[in-house]
Amino acid sequence: xxxxxxxxxxxxxxxxxxxxxxxxxxxxxxxxxxxxxxxxxxxxxxxxxxxxxxxxxxxxxxxxxxxxxxxxxxxxxxxxxxxxxxxxxxxxxxxxxxxxxxxxxxxxxxxxxxxxxxxx
Amino acid sequence: xxxxxxxxxxxxxxxxxxxxxxxxxxxxxxxxxxxxxxxxxxxxxxxxxxxxxxxxxxxxxxxxxxxxxxxxxxxxxxxxxxxxxxxxxxxxxxxxxxxxxxxxxxxxxxxxxxxxxxxxxxxxxxxxxxxxxxxxxxxxxxxxxx
Ligand SMILES: Nc1ncnc2c1ncn2[C@@H]1O[C@H](COP(=O)(O)OP(=O)(O)OP(=O)(O)O)[C@@H](O)[C@H]1O
Ligand SMILES: [Mg+2]
Numbered sequence: 001x002x003x004x005x006x007x008x009x010x011x012x013x014x015x016x017x018x019x020x021x022x023x024x025x026x027x028x029x030x031x032x033x034x035x036x037x038x039x040x041x042x043x044x045x046x047x048x049x050x051x052x053x054x055x056x057x058x059x060x061x062x063x064x065x066x067x068x069x070x071x072x073x074x075x076x077x078x079x080x081x082x083x084x085x086x087x088x089x090x091x092x093x094x095x096x097x098x099x100x101x102x103x104x105x106x107x108x109x110x111x112x113x114x115x116x117x118x119x120x
Numbered sequence: 121x122x123x124x125x126x127x128x129x130x131x132x133x134x135x136x137x138x139x140x141x142x143x144x145x146x147x148x149x150x151x152x153x154x155x156x157x158x159x160x161x162x163x164x165x166x167x168x169x170x171x172x173x174x175x176x177x178x179x180x181x182x183x184x185x186x187x188x189x190x191x192x193x194x195x196x197x198x199x200x201x202x203x204x205x206x207x208x209x210x211x212x213x214x215x216x217x218x219x220x221x222x223x224x225x226x227x228x229x230x231x232x233x234x235x236x237x238x239x240x241x242x243x244x245x246x247x248x249x250x251x252x253x254x255x256x257x258x259x260x261x262x263x264x265x266x
Contacts, residue, residue, distance in 0.1 A: 022170040023134035029226065053141075053159075055166045056234055060226035084159045091217070091237065092230050 001051075003028055005035045010074075011111050012041035013104065019053040025061045032065055042074035043115070045107045049080025058085070059092045066098055075114055077107040121150065124191045132173045132183040132203065140169040140187050140201075147189045148197055151260050160238035161197065161258055167231040168201035168254040174222065176205025176252055195260035204251040211244050 001018035014032050018024065036044065044065060048054070062078070069076045078100040081089060089095060101107045128143055130136045141162040148161060169185060177183040188200040208214050215236070220229030236242045241257035 019138060021134075021137050021166055022174060023137055025226075026134070053162065053166075055163050055170070056228055056230045057170065059228040059230055063228060064226040084156075084163070087237075088163070088230070088234055091233055092228055 001028060003031050005039075007039050007041065008108065009112070010041050010115070011043040011045060011108065012036055012039055013045040013047055013108070015047040015050065015104075017050040020048075020051050020058045020061065021053065021055050022057040025057040029061050029064055033068065036068070042069070042072050043111050044069050044074065044076045045104065045111065046076070046078050047080050047104050047107075048078065048082070048085060049104070051080075051082070051085070054085045054088065056088065056092075059089060059094065062089070062094060062098065063092075075111055077101065077111055079104045079107040121191075121193050123193060125189070127186065127188045129184055129186045131181070132177045132185050132205075133181045134170070134173055134179075136185070137166055137170050137173060140185075141165045143187065144189060144199055147191070148260065151191070151195050151197075151262055153260050157258070157260055161199070161256075164235045164238045164256045164258075165199060165201065167235050168199075168256065171231055171254070172201060172203035172205065172252070174225075174227075176203040176207075178206070195262035197258045197260060199256045199258070200253060201256070202251065202253045207248040207250055208244070208246040208252055209248065211246055215242075215244060 001024035004015045006013040066076050076098055144165040145158050145162050172185045186202040190198040215232040217233040218229040220227045239256045240259045243255040246252040
């Protein structure tokens with residue numbers, strides 16, 4: 001599994017490529033936590049559009065990042081989940097606490113909107 | 121198509137989780153399964169094998185896992201994932217959604233729930249200090265090709 005980061009204001013986007021399982025989740029979560037620290041980003045978008053496989057380790061990875069983002073009063077969004085990923089994420093109730101969009105651009109737009117609302 | 125059996129044994133390291141689900145996917149290819157069926161089989165196998173790696177052998181990388189795959193002419197696939205690790209205390213509790221003994225390691229306790237939902241039948245047998253055997257049964261829909 002590969003990971004790439006994009007920064008925009010205080011939003012960091014992690015673009016994941018490949019298969020997300022127990023083995024790959026171990027290093028992916030460290031990479032994301034490290035990047036968030038280095039860039040001092042509060043908000044996180046996880047882009048799954050190039051992820052070809054995910055199992056329950058993906059659920060753990062998402063929930064773990066969500067806790068960290070919340071600790072810093074940040075927001076988190078998911079985008080590009082396949083139908084199969086949605087099925088397992090739904091079983092775990094992920095979408096009841098973390099919002100999800102098809103496109104990364106839309107996730108970015110929603111997070112920025114929320115940021116502006118908070119400033120008011 | 122004749123009944124078939126393939127058995128693979130490998131060491132309990134995380135790298136082999138991917139190997140195991142690729143082997144399972146390759147095993148069912150002759151039945152011309154749908155993308156949905158392949159994804160469900162790969163996911164269920166990944167859950168069972170990672171449980172053996174993580175829980176049965178405490179992520180030590182020691183120990184072996186046996187993957188046995190059986191198919192019948194009618195497209196019934198039976199996949200058995202067996203380990204010789206610590207075993208499960210209370211199987212019923214373990215199978216419940218959200219139950220995990222590894223919450224600190226970012227586990228969600230959804231593995232068995234996913235296996236159950238992605239297969240037609242899930243059997244869990246376990247004995248303390250002896251090991252665990254998980255049987256996944258999947259009936260492939262091969263009628264459309266006939
Ligand atoms: N092969 C095994 N050997 C010993 N204990 C096991 C085994 N498989 C599962 N368990 C026990 O059953 C529990 C539930 O397993 P399940 O796969 O549902 O959740 P998990 O592995 O804890 O989390 P997740 O699968 O969501 O990452 C585990 O926490 C563990 O205590
Ligand atoms: Mg599990």
